[in-house]
Amino acid sequence: MTPTRVSKHHDDDHDHGAHQEPGFLGFVKRWVFTTNHKDIGTLYLTIAMVNFLLAGAMALLIRSELFLPGHRLIAPDFFNTMTTMHGLIMVFGVVMPVFVGLANWQIPMMLGAPDMALPRLNNWSFWLLPFAFTILLSTFFISGSAPNYGWTFYAPLSTKYGPPSTDFMIFAIHIMGMSSILGSINIIATILNMRAPGMKLMQMPMFVWTWLITAFLLLAIMPVLAGTVTMMLTDRHFGTSFFDAAGGGDPILFQHLFWFFGHPEVYVLILPAFGVISEILPTFSRKKLFGYHFMVYATAAIAFLSYIVWVHHMFTAGVPIQAALIFMYSTMLIAVPTGIKIFNWVATIFKGSITFETPMLFAIAFLFMFTLGGFSGLMLAIVPADYQYQDTYFVVAHFHYVLVPGAIFSAIAAVYYWIPKWTGHMYNETLGKLHFWLSTISLNITFFPMHFLGLAGMPRRIPDYALQFTDFNQIATVGAFIFGFSHLIFLYNIIQTVRGKGKKATKRVWEGAHGFEWTLPSPPPYHSFLTPPVFVEEASSHEAWDVSDHHEK
Amino acid sequence: MHTIIRKCCRWMSWMLLLCGVGSAFASKYNMPVGVTPISREIYTLHMTIFWIVVAIGILVFGVLIYALINHRKSQGHVAAKFHSSLKVELIWTIIPFLILIAMAIPATRVLMLMEDDSDADLNIKITGYQWKWKYDYLDENISFFSNLATTQDQIQGKAPKGENYLLEVDKPIVVPTHKKIRFLVTANDVIHSWWVPELGVKRDAIPGFIHEAWAKIEKPGTYRGQCAELCGVGHGFMPIVVVALDEPDYKKWVAEQKGVALKQANALEENKPLTKAELMEAGQKVYGATCTVCHQATGMGMPPAFPALKGSKIVTGDVAKQLSIVLHGVKGTAMQAFGEQLTDKDIAAVVTYQRNSWGNDDQAKFGKAAGGLVQPSEVAAARKASSN
Numbered sequence: 047m048t049p050t051r052v053s054k055h056h057d058d059d060h061d062h063g064a065h066q067e068p069g070f071l072g073f074v075k076r077w078v079f080t081t082n083h084k085d086i087g088t089l090y091l092t093i094a095m096v097n098f099l100l101a102g103a104m105a106l107l108i109r110s111e112l113f114l115p116g117h118r119l120i121a122p123d124f125f126n127t128m129t130t131m132h133g134l135i136m137v138f139g140v141v142m143p144v145f146v147g148l149a150n151w152q153i154p155m156m157l158g159a160p161d162m163a164l165p166r167l168n169n170w171s172f173w174l175l176p177f178a179f180t181i182l183l184s185t186f187f188i189s190g191s192a193p194n195y196g197w198t199f200y201a202p203l204s205t206k207y208g209p210p211s212t213d214f215m216i217f218a219i220h221i222m223g224m225s226s227i228l229g230s231i232n233i234i235a236t237i238l239n240m241r242a243p244g245m246k247l248m249q250m251p252m253f254v255w256t257w258l259i260t261a262f263l264l265l266a267i268m269p270v271l272a273g274t275v276t277m278m279l280t281d282r283h284f285g286t287s288f289f290d291a292a293g294g295g296d297p298i299l300f301q302h303l304f305w306f307f308g309h310p311e312v313y314v315l316i317l318p319a320f321g322v323i324s325e326i327l328p329t330f331s332r333k334k335l336f337g338y339h340f341m342v343y344a345t346a347a348i349a350f351l352s353y354i355v356w357v358h359h360m361f362t363a364g365v366p367i368q369a370a371l372i373f374m375y376s377t378m379l380i381a382v383p384t385g386i387k388i389f390n391w392v393a394t395i396f397k398g399s400i401t402f403e404t405p406m407l408f409a410i411a412f413l414f415m416f417t418l419g420g421f422s423g424l425m426l427a428i429v430p431a432d433y434q435y436q437d438t439y440f441v442v443a444h445f446h447y448v449l450v451p452g453a454i455f456s457a458i459a460a461v462y463y464w465i466p467k468w469t470g471h472m473y474n475e476t477l478g479k480l481h482f483w484l485s486t487i488s489l490n491i492t493f494f495p496m497h498f499l500g501l502a503g504m505p506r507r508i509p510d511y512a513l514q515f516t517d518f519n520q521i522a523t524v525g526a527f528i529f530g531f532s533h534l535i536f537l538y539n540i541i542q543t544v545r546g547k548g549k550k551a552t553k554r555v556w557e558g559a560h561g562f563e564w565t566l567p568s569p570p571p572y573h574s575f576l577t578p579p580v581f582v583e584e585a586s587s588h589e590a591w592d593v594s595d596h597h598e599k
Numbered sequence: 600m601h602t603i604i605r606k607c608c609r610w611m612s613w614m615l616l617l618c619g620v621g622s623a624f625a626s627k628y629n630m631p632v633g634v635t636p637i638s639r640e641i642y643t644l645h646m647t648i649f650w651i652v653v654a655i656g657i658l659v660f661g662v663l664i665y666a667l668i669n670h671r672k673s674q675g676h677v678a679a680k681f682h683s684s685l686k687v688e689l690i691w692t693i694i695p696f697l698i699l700i701a702m703a704i705p706a707t708r709v710l711m712l713m714e715d716d717s718d719a720d721l722n723i724k725i726t727g728y729q730w731k732w733k734y735d736y737l738d739e740n741i742s743f744f745s746n747l748a749t750t751q752d753q754i755q756g757k758a759p760k761g762e763n764y765l766l767e768v769d770k771p772i773v774v775p776t777h778k779k780i781r782f783l784v785t786a787n788d789v790i791h792s793w794w795v796p797e798l799g800v801k802r803d804a805i806p807g808f809i810h811e812a813w814a815k816i817e818k819p820g821t822y823r824g825q826c827a828e829l830c831g832v833g834h835g836f837m838p839i840v841v842v843a844l845d846e847p848d849y850k851k852w853v854a855e856q857k858g859v860a861l862k863q864a865n866a867l868e869e870n871k872p873l874t875k876a877e878l879m880e881a882g883q884k885v886y887g888a889t890c891t892v893c894h895q896a897t898g899m900g901m902p903p904a905f906p907a908l909k910g911s912k913i914v915t916g917d918v919a920k921q922l923s924i925v926l927h928g929v930k931g932t933a934m935q936a937f938g939e940q941l942t943d944k945d946i947a948a949v950v951t952y953q954r955n956s957w958g959n960d961d962q963a964k965f966g967k968a969a970g971g972l973v974q975p976s977e978v979a980a981a982r983k984a985s986s987n
């Protein structure tokens with residue numbers, strides 16, 4: 047591609063929105079048939095928000111039951127369906143869609159492209175999801191209980207002993223997997239083909255880089271998950287014995303397959319979050335991201351290592367000592383590239399000119415608490431100690447520390463960061479800060495005591511517990527309710543911003559913001575860049591990494 | 600520079616104070632040191648890694664907090680221009696790598712120790728069932744099930760909860776101290792996990808496979824644990840109680856067990872008919888330990904997964920059908936085959952109890968087959984009939 051002339055948005059005037067016919071039918075047709083990356087991004091973000099409130103409500107039911115020992119609100123079987131569905135929906139219905147939504151909105155704008163590479167595929171990959179979640183949630187109305195074996199659905203509890211609704215869960219997972227694969231193909235095609243002239247791979251924004259790597263992870267692991275659930279299906283109905291020792295199979299094979307998917311999946315959830323943080327910290331520190339090259343290498347190294355650590359989820363399941371040692375070492379090794387990322391972020395902030403707008407607050411909270419989650423992860427990697435930690439609340443604390451202030455907080459930060467760009471209006475900063483402080487404090491009240499519960503011997507996934515665990519469970523429940531309800535402030539703030547209540551946002555929005563998306567008006571035109579902008583970077587000069595000067599003539 | 604040092608010192612002293620408070624309550628909320636060489640090794644490893652992590656945390660968070668306080672725009676700080684340095688990148692790649700090696704060495708050593716289960720003095724096979732444990736003393740020919748002893752009344756909040764709520768069983772596993780005990784762990788149905796924190800043992804119990812673990816208990820006492828792998832609706836209700844006795848006491852216990860087994864065998868041979876009161880009393884106990892998790896103390900069950908026994912067609916109908924279900928279970932449901940878990944007397948008692956509770960013996964309502972007594976001899980006959 048030859049470099050094109052720098053363009054002004056001469057066509058902005060007649061291209062400001064979707065073509066929507068009048069009436070309710072027009073509204074439905076617009077959203078069902080849309081192939082626009084922004085519309086589809088909005089759809090993804092909306093379904094993620096709905097699922098977040100739903101799965102969050104399930105968590106509150108779990109926490110209510112655990113407020114005191116004894117059977118109180120929900121029966122043990124329903125408790126198990128709650129833990130299962132909370133996990134499945136949070137992973138597949140909240141964190142994955144929210145980052146695909148952010149990718150849809152941001153990647154074309156960050157690359158200087160008009161849209162995603164494959165817009166119709168994009169429409170399809172979204173519209174598979176509502177069907178998948180309808181099927182998954184329909185299991186609540188199927189006799190013999192909804193899925194009740196945890197989000198990891200270990201065989202044979204989910205095969206020979208699973209309720210009839212298991213088949214619906216399997217089908218829902220097939221559809222979600224299809225949606226993820228199609229979405230990944232689209233993202234890879236967009237990143238490799240639609241970059242503005244002059245933008246080399248090693249000049250892409252970090253968010254784009256982390257998504258490129260995530261998309262390859264998804265492509266590799268989703269077929270494994272699909273294969274695993276298909277084997278479950280044939281075990282359940284077609285007389286195979288993949289996971290049944292009585293027929294010559296092996297229940298541990300299920301765990302190997304599941305975690306070969308499951309561990310890279312963890313990085314699918316967190317790598318785009320790394321990308322978001324790498325965008326936000328430089329903006330509010332008014333300083334370029336430190337060690338860009340090493341950040342890219344570290345992300346790739348984490349992705350590679352994520353394929354060869356899966357057995358650390360299964361140390362107590364009885365693996366040969368040689369395997370236990372190898373997987374312990376490879377797991378510990380992940381701390382190196384993750385450490386590089388943390389250190390580079392700290393170095394980015396260091397000697398910056400820092401301000402504390404809401405997105406920055408959430409990004410800083412990410413830095414502190416994701417690191418805490420990383421520390422407990424390192425402890426869990428030590429096999430002998432893992433024998434005591436495995437399947438206790440220590441593990442629950444660990445993965446909630448990496449997923450909630452990790453993935454969820456960075457998604458929240460991303461919404462606060464980019465929503466003025468998307469809507470053309472500023473969100474309410476006071477409410478944003480209130481949301482930040484309430485959710486950050488209550489998050490720690492909820493999850494920090496769980497470390498101690500686990501060490502003191504409380505297993506996970508139990509609906510009732512021994513008396514000595516009462517006090518910390520009560521603290522956690524109180525925290526969970528504050529945490530849950532604090533997000534209603536977030537929802538209100540988003541709705542008000544979308545309705546245009548805040549003050550008008552400028553093109554650049556944030557003083558320290560850099561990148562193509564900030565050269566577009568707020569809100570951006572429907573087809574972002576109709577003529578590709580030219581990318582110019584001079585690494586030696588701080589001012590020149592800012593492309594907008596060339597663009598806003 | 601001076602102020603930085605002073606600030607650092609002040610901050611460090613706060614951290615130390617926090618650590619002090621932390622260790623005060625650690626005795627309750629930390630991992631137990633335990634009573635075996637392995638559990639102590641694990642504890643030491645856990646604390647070592649913990650303090651390394653705390654040190655790294657103080658360093659990283661220290662720099663971060665310093666920057667957040669001092670490099671604010673509102674303080675008039677202007678952003679520096681640096682954005683890369685190969686030297687520091689290499690430093691913070693290599694140093695963590697070295698720290699990790701330092702962590703891996705003791706971890707490897709302890710792991711090797713844990714794996715060495717050779718030369719055991721005593722072998723106990725542990726089998727996980729939904730939702731109880733079975734212990735087979737392979738060298739002594741002792742075998743029994745261990746059920747939750749906490750009553751449903753306590754769980755449902757109708758009675759005050761005891762000190763060991765949910766951590767008490769009807770028959771604990773008894774082991775000798777100062778002997779190397781090898782546990783052979785497996786399961787009958789789904790995956791369970793046998794975990795006793797004070798022994799430093801957690802092993803997944805996997806149907807069709809046997810995994811090994813070992814312990815050498817140094818202090819007599821009662822050690823409690825729980826199933827650690829989600830195994831269905833009763834997952835939270837299958838505790839483990841280990842009673843460690845000194846050698847002479849243990850020997851006495853073994854002799855007693857053999858006596859009990861002999862007496863039970865004799866009693867079965869006598870096969871003398873039991874009275875309704877005897878059957879009902881024994882039946883209520885068996886029902887409480889075996890059936891209530893699913894079918895509930897009220898007999899109402901949790902339909903549709905766990906059907907009600909109150910007014911059930913099977914429980915108020917033909918005895919043979921009910922016996923067959925209790926003995927052999929219902930395929931494809933959570934109803935297990937209790938034939939191998941319960942004695943003839945237990946089954947006779949629990950079936951009698953079910954047939955005469957919750958108004959199930961109302962012949963006017965359910966017909967002539969309702970109610971009635973079931974004797975151990977009938978159960979034995981039913982067993983024989985089905986095995987032919």
